[in-house]
Amino acid sequence: MLRGTGVSPGVARGTALVIACGYRSAAPRRSIQPSEAEGERLRLDAALAAAAAQLAALQEDVGERLGPSQAEIFGAQTLAVQDPELRERVLRRVREKRINVEAALSEVIDEYLRIIEAVPDTYLRERAADVRDVGRRVLSTLIERRGPSSLVIPAGAIVVTEELLPSVTARLELDRVGGLVTERGHRFSHSSILARSLGTPAIAGVPEASVRIRTGDRLIVDGLAGVVFVNPEPSVEGEYDRLEAELRAGKEELSHLVELPSVTRDGTTVPLYANVSQLADTESALRFEADGIGLYRTEFAFSIHPAFPTEDEQYESLARVAERFHPRRVVFRLLDLGGDKVLPYFPMPPARNPSLAQRGVRLLLRHPDVLKPQLRALLRVSAVHPASILLPVVGGLEEVREIRDVLRQVQAELAAEGRPFNPDVPLGAMIEVPSAALMARTLAREVAFLSLGTNDLVQYVLAADREDESIAPYYQPLHPGVLRLIGSVADAAVSAGRELTICGEMGGDPLHTRLLLGLGLRSFSVAPGEMLAVKSAIRETRLDDARDLAQRAVELGSVAEVEALLGERGAGAPDAS
DSSP: OOOOOEEEEEEEEEEEEEEEESSSSSEEEEEEOGGGGHHHHHHHHHHHHHHHHHHHHHHHHHHHHHHHHHHHHHHHHHHHHHHHHHHHHHHHHHHHHBOOOOHHHHHHHHHHHHHHHTOOHHHTTHHHHHHHHHHHHHHHHHTOOOOOOOOOOOOOOEEEOOOOHHHHHHHHHHGGGEEESSSSOTSSSHHHHHHHHHHHEEEEEEEHHHHHHTTTTTEEEHHHHOOOOEEHHHHHHHHHHHHHHHHHHHHHHHTTTTTTBOOOOOOOOEEEEEEETTTTTHEEEEEEEESEEEETHHHHHHHHHHSOOOHHHHHHHHHHHHHTTTTEEEEEEEOOOTTTTOBBBBBBOOOOOOGSSSSHHHHHHHHHHHHHHHHHHHHHHHTSSEEEESSSSSSSHHHHHHHHHHHHHHHHHHHHOOOOOOOOOEEEEEESSSHHHTTTTHHHHSSEEEEEHHHHHHHHTTTOOOOOOOGGGOOTTTOOHHHHHHHHHHHHHHTTTTEEEEGGGGGOOOOHHHHHHHHHHHOEEEOOGGGGHHHHHTTTOHHHHHHHHHHHHHTTTSSHHHHHHHHHHHHOOOOOO
């Protein structure tokens, strides 16, 4: 059995197909004479031009087959290939080290990779795959190696590779792939996002998977548990026969909920929104009849660009999302950078404690050149679609007022230019910092709505980094202290007449649904794949019972006692995702 990280849930059983797609393509290395440098320059320029043409064709093809959101990545790669800095770095190495252009390009790509892979933020580290993909394409062009226009995939095959680069993903016959296993990658890698949008079970981060698994091996891929069984014993096959039967039954049981309202047993409507990061995620959100998008993370659009996208580029990207959900509301969170979330093209000074460094609105206020174009783009979207703006990592009232001042400036600029916008665009605040949670009553009077970001709130309240495995046991969303704070925020929202939506991972666990309803939550925003299970839990809940459960939970003294209480009371529907 091999272990990794489950990045797309589900079980896949089939035959392994191992694909080699490393970026180096066995780049040759040789010394050159100074007189040869000009010839190497011409070879590089020709290879870059050819790579750009290939990417443009690939972007068009993928856009037609999979939709524009999946094609965006190749537009970003085209910009990277055309980046004059990349070209100059390669040629400088050719001249100074007197080496051939293939070797120089490999060194530059390696340098870029070292910088990106040193970034603490997992989401942004995954952009290294795009750099490797660009390097592989240009090197292949230089040594005149061409990959097939498509990869022949036996029906139901499980693709195993070191890293599923975007260009290789685009050549797969996706409807024939049963599952994915990669050595590199994480939840936010391009292949992982694509796998989730297609409902393909996938596991990333499996050490030496492409070496330990051979083409033709029988595999079981458990995308929820993050394990791969290679040539499993009959007893394991039998266990997964049973598990798959349960999963099918669970999905069939939940499927009838798609068209039913999200309402408690005693008649209270509980809006159920979707959390998404890119246009592709909206497909499943629409399929499961989401009431809107409760959290659109704008970071993805920035991470696939080699530089900050322009106002018009941001507008086009955001407008496509809002158009898909019109007339339902879309809540766009402003760019959440800082701490461990950085962009390769936006250098920030090192921080002693990244989690407590400049983040969210604090960072945006220090960089109006980043903040204003995004606000302008969002305001332009609001002229046509019901868009809302959400402020990340709010610490107090001053930050909200400062953002509102900038918003007024931007509105005045747009008005002077004759550009339409919604002057009353709703402005909301994320509650993910303890100070904001403690001031929720005051903040609620200042903004149109609140969003509860439990992922960060839990780690800040408990002083437990959720990415640090050594203290993982201390990161406990069901800690009574966390529950009391959530309850107080819900009370503050109710007293101010403001909607409070939980959008952290805690809200997507159906085992927590009844407890959260009892604490006062009346709006949920979850991953599309979690919507039906959460809706089922909502529909099975009576609010009086939920309040009783919550009252008992907050009076307990430990996480273990809360977990025992939830087990005793059957706090939610089974997770059939």
